[in-house]
Every structure is written in C-alpha cells, then in structure tokens.
Amino acid sequence: MKNFIVETKNLKKYYQMGENTVKALDGVDFRVKDREFVAIIGKSGSGKSTLLHMLGGLDVPTEGEVLIDGKRLKGLKKEQLAVFRRRKIGFIFQNYNLVPDLNVYENVILPIELDGRKVDTEYVNGILELLGLSEKKEVLPGTLSGGQQQRVAIARALAAKPAILLADEPTGNLDSATSHDVLGLLKMASKQFGQTLILITHDRDIAQLADRIVHIEDGKIVGDTGKEREDHA
Amino acid sequence: MDWLMEIVVIGLIAAAAGLVWKNYRTKKEAERFAEKVETALDAIVTGKEWDLEEELEDSLWGRTGTQLEKVEQVFRKKEEESFCEKERVKGLISDISHQIKTPVANIKLYMELLEGENVSPDAQKFLKKIKGQTEKIDFLMQSMVKMSRLETGILQIHKEEKDLYETIGRAVSAVVAEAAAKDIDLYVDCEKPMQIRHDSKWTEEAIYNILDNAVKYTENGGKIQIHARRQELFLQLSISDTGKGIALERQAEIFTRFYREPEVHEKPGVGIGLYLARTIMELQKGYIEVKSEPGKGACFSLYFLVNDAQESITAL
Numbered sequence: 389m390k391n392f393i394v395e396t397k398n399l400k401k402y403y404q405m406g407e408n409t410v411k412a413l414d415g416v417d418f419r420v421k422d423r424e425f426v427a428i429i430g431k432s433g434s435g436k437s438t439l440l441h442m443l444g445g446l447d448v449p450t451e452g453e454v455l456i457d458g459k460r461l462k463g464l465k466k467e468q469l470a471v472f473r474r475r476k477i478g479f480i481f482q483n484y485n486l487v488p489d490l491n492v493y494e495n496v497i498l499p500i501e502l503d504g505r506k507v508d509t510e511y512v513n514g515i516l517e518l519l520g521l522s523e524k525k526e527v528l529p530g531t532l533s534g535g536q537q538q539r540v541a542i543a544r545a546l547a548a549k550p551a552i553l554l555a556d557e558p559t560g561n562l563d564s565a566t567s568h569d570v571l572g573l574l575k576m577a578s579k580q581f582g583q584t585l586i587l588i589t590h591d592r593d594i595a596q597l598a599d600r601i602v603h604i605e606d607g608k609i610v611g612d613t614g615k616e617r618e619d620h621a
Numbered sequence: 622m623d624w625l626m627e628i629v630v631i632g633l634i635a636a637a638a639g640l641v642w643k644n645y646r647t648k649k650e651a652e653r654f655a656e657k658v659e660t661a662l663d664a665i666v667t668g669k670e671w672d673l674e675e676e677l678e679d680s681l682w683g684r685t686g687t688q689l690e691k692v693e694q695v696f697r698k699k700e701e702e703s704f705c706e707k708e709r710v711k712g713l714i715s716d717i718s719h720q721i722k723t724p725v726a727n728i729k730l731y732m733e734l735l736e737g738e739n740v741s742p743d744a745q746k747f748l749k750k751i752k753g754q755t756e757k758i759d760f761l762m763q764s765m766v767k768m769s770r771l772e773t774g775i776l777q778i779h780k781e782e783k784d785l786y787e788t789i790g791r792a793v794s795a796v797v798a799e800a801a802a803k804d805i806d807l808y809v810d811c812e813k814p815m816q817i818r819h820d821s822k823w824t825e826e827a828i829y830n831i832l833d834n835a836v837k838y839t840e841n842g843g844k845i846q847i848h849a850r851r852q853e854l855f856l857q858l859s860i861s862d863t864g865k866g867i868a869l870e871r872q873a874e875i876f877t878r879f880y881r882e883p884e885v886h887e888k889p890g891v892g893i894g895l896y897l898a899r900t901i902m903e904l905q906k907g908y909i910e911v912k913s914e915p916g917k918g919a920c921f922s923l924y925f926l927v928n929d930a931q932e933s934i935t936a937l
C-alpha cells in the first residue's frame with residue numbers, strides 16, 4: 389500500500405485582480421511519499437510559494453484538496469487547523485524568524501512550550517549537538533551569523549518532532565558556501581529523524597541535493613524527476 | 622432575624638468557595654493525569670525508562686497506568702521479535718551465500734577445464750558467456766550479504782578519529798589496476814593526515830564503489846580526481862571523472878537498489894554500489910551529492926560531519 393504523507397488533488401488558487409483572474413495554482417496534483425526529500429523549483433511567481441503555503445495549511449485553496457497524512461485540511465476549523473499545523477508540520481523560512489530576546493535554547497523549545505507539551509530535553513540536546521549548536525545554547529540570536537541562525541531555525545523545526553518539514557527558500561539570505569552546508573545539515577537531520585522534507589528554491593544547485601525535483605511554472609507542474617519511478621514501482 | 626440572613630449568606634459563600642476549591646482540585650487532577658499519560662506514552666515510544674508509581678491504587682491514574690504498562694510490555698516484545706527476525710534473515714542470507722560458494726567455484730573450475738579442451742568457436746563463445754554469468758552470481762551473492770547487513774541494521778558503524786587519507790588510499794589501491802588498464806589518470810588531493818571521525822572500513826567501501834563506477838563509465842585516457850576539503854560543518858570528499866555523465870532525471874534514481882544504466886548490462890556489477898554508499902554515509906550522519914551533465918563527466922561528493930557527537934556506534 390502506497391503511503392503518501394502529502395497529497396494534493398487538482399489544487400487551484402485563483403486571485404481576482406479587478407477584471408483579471410490570476411491563477412497562482414492551476415490544477416496541481418502532487419504527491420509525496422513518507423520520508424522523501426522533494427525540492428520544488430521554479431521562478432518567482434511560478435506558484436511554488438503558494439503551493440507550500442497550501443501544504444502547510446497557511447492558505448486555503450480556491451478549488452481542490454490538500455491531504456496531510458490522509459487527512460483532508462478542508463473540513464477543519466481555524467483552531468483545529470492551527471493545532472494540526474503545530475503538531476504535524478515544522479516550518480523553516482528564509483528570514484529565520486527567531487525571537488531576539490530569547491536565547492538559542494529558548495527559541496528552539498518555544499513551539500513545544502506554546503503547545504503546552506513537556507520538553508524532551510535529551511532529544512532537544514541531541515538535535516543541538518547534531519547541528520553544532522551545543523556551545524551556543526545560552527547565546528542570543530543577534531550575535532550569531534546568518535548560517536548559525538538558520539541552523540537554530542532548523543533545530544526549532546525539528547524539536548517539535550513534526551512529520552513534515554516545509555522550507556521556503558531557507559538559504560535565500562545565505563552565501564553559497566554556507567547555503568550548501570546548512571542544507572546538507574537539513575538533509576542529513578531529516579533523514580536521521582525520519583521526516584519528510586519539502587523545500588522550495590530557485591537555486592538548481594540546492595535542488596540537486598533532493599531525492600526528487602519538481603518543476604513548477606505558471607501554477608502547473610511541468611516536470612517531476614520522481615514521476616518515472618512512480619510508474620515503475 | 623438578621624443573624625439568620627447572615628448565616629445563609631455565609632453558608633452560600635462557603636458553599637461557593639467549596640465549589641471553586643473542588644473545581645480547582647479536579648482541574649489539577651486532570652492536568653496531572655494528562656501529564657502522566659503523556660510521559661508514559663512518550664517513554665514507550667522512545668524506549669526510555671519509565672516508572673509507574675501508585676501501582677496498586679484504584680485511582681484514575683492507577684488503573685490507566687497499569688494498562689499502559691501492559692502496552693509497554695507488548696511494544697517491547699514486538700521490538701524484540703522484530704530484532705530476532707532480522708537476525709534470522711541475516712543468518713539465512715549468510716548461510717545461502719556460503720553454500721553457493723562451492724557450486725559456483727566448481728562451475729568455474731569445470732569451465733576452465735572445458736576452455737582447455739578443443740571446442741568449436743561457437744562453444745568458446747558460449748563458454749565465455751557462462752563465465753560472465755557465473756561471475757555475476759558470485760558478485761550478487763557478495764552484494765546481497767553486504768546489503769542485508771546494512772539493511773537489517775545488524776551492521777554497526779564504528780566511528781573513530783582516523784586518517785581519511787589512508788582510507789582513501791586503500792580504496793584507490795583497489796581500482797588502480799583497472800584504471801591503468803584503461804589508461805585513466807588517477808589524482809588525489811588530500812592533506813596527509815586528514816583526521817576525521819568516520820568508519821574507515823565502510824567508508825573505504827563507499828569510496829571504492831564510487832571509484833569503481835567512475836572507472837567503468839570513463840573512457841580510455843580519461844581522468845579521475847579526488848579532492849578532500851574541510852569546510853565549517855562538513856568535510857567534503859569529491860570524486861570527479863571525465864566520463865559519460867548522468868542525466869538529471871536519473872540523478873536521484875542511481876542511488877536506488879539494483880539500478881543500472883542500460884548500457885552496462887553486460888559488464889559485471891549489480892547496481893547496489895551507490896545504494897550502499899549512500900546508506901553508509903547516512904549511517905555516519907553524512908550524505909552524498911552528485912553533480913553531473915550528460916557528456917560532461919560526474920562529480921560525487923561525500924560529506925562527513927566535522928563536529929561529531931561522541932557516540933561511536935550507530936545502528937539503523
């Protein structure tokens with residue numbers, strides 16, 4: 389039995405701009421297997437960010453469905469969606485989004501505390517060690533380099549033990565050497581913890597680290613290196 | 622009758638206070654209960670030690686706790702069974718491969734004897750094919766054993782602070798003859814020593830698999846270059862060749878089990894070299910990357926963690 393942890397069916401997102409209809413997503417059928425690392429690549433305005441936002445439940449489709457782990461996001465109420473998102477998904481953004489007044493450790497455990505759950509300190513320390521942040525636990529984010537801050541953001545996403553990691557141009561603000569390093573860590577960490585990783589990027593080099601590259605253009609999927617294999621499986 | 626009113630009022634206030642207190646107590650009980658259940662479930666899932674207090678109490682927690690203890694036991698038992706099953710499979714594969722060695726060796730022997738006899742050119746052709754197939758069986762068996770060890774997680778990766786230069790050296794020496802036969806230039810650029818935590822035996826295997834492919838897919842007179850470079854988070858070991866390259870759509874597929882480029886169907890090999898290499902790197906908390914364009918050669922890069930945790934044993 390094929391287990392798709394993320395699935396979209398004929399996903400559409402249309403915006404009305406006066407007389408024109410902007411088709412951000414125009415019928416997207418997209419499926420991701422558990423533990424897969426998929427890179428979604430496309431130019432600005434191709435619809436890749438919109439797709440990621442749909443997958444993360446941050447935006448509602450005009451038509452079509454999003455299923456996460458077999459569960460339809462459509463019927464969920466706002467609070468249910470928020471809780472679902474918090475428990476199943478870890479986000480990593482281009483701008484790190486760390487809280488400047490909290491130190492590294494506090495930033496990493498913030499989502500867990502917000503959820504009212506108990507912090508598994510052993511697990512969190514393990515992640516910090518894996519990402520090379522053990523020495524920086526008590527430090528404030530402002531004193532860290534871009535690459536280090538993004539590592540903290542990754543640790544934060546991993547700490548809550550989500551099933552899926554969604555990353556939106558995580559290396560956009562980093563130089564290419566640091567980008568490669570950080571993404572390598574992300575790839576390795578997601579394999580270690582058995583998570584599915586869906587990454588958006590415009591950078592071909594970064595995309596090559598993935599198991600599968602999906603090409604999106606004008607709101608439609610125009611290429612998928614995983615397609616052939618799916619048919620053969 | 623004022624005092625009656627006072628008594629009633631006081632009574633009501635007392636009752637209200639009592640209710641608030643009771644409500645507070647109940648809420649606290651529920652929170653405590655939820656917390657205990659969460660801790661217990663977390664411990665069961667992660668395999669941590671967990672103590673059931675108040676075992677014999679007939680309280681709400683006491684009863685649920687006892688049930689959860691049963692769940693934990695069932696869970697552990699299943700884990701054990703799974704482990705034994707894996708051991709059994711590994712043992713089976715080992716046994717079969719061992720048993721096959723003898724008949725295969727015999728076939729090779731008789732073939733060699735046959736080759737020495739006076740046989741027709743057609744027969745010679747057939748003999749050659751049989752020889753190739755036998756070698757393939759041999760290779761398949763060895764690969765199967767290696768793969769089953771890695772897959773079932775029985776295999777342990779032992780990371781130690783060792784010289785990567787030496788590890789590379791051993792892998793290179795295993796392909797030097799084949800490379801020389803094709804007049805391929807092998808070049809290594811690595812500090813000596815290059816100390817890094819890694820499993821030198823399995824890393825050698827991973828490097829060898831990539832080198833073997835490089836030699837296989839590179840034309841005569843081509844070049845293979847090995848560079849080792851320490852970066853901030855990872856140590857990069859890249860192996861580039863001037864061979865035929867790999868199309869973008871196949872770049873993820875080549876790491877899957879039994880994948881082989883259609884052109885090399887006749888040559889020895891089974892298609893798990895890269896799969897093994899990737900598994901070996903993942904077990905060491907590293908990863909592999911490939912950069913290539915058809916006709917422009919390929920560059921495989923192995924990344925090793927520079928800041929590594931102290932655990933020296935990792936099983937899948």
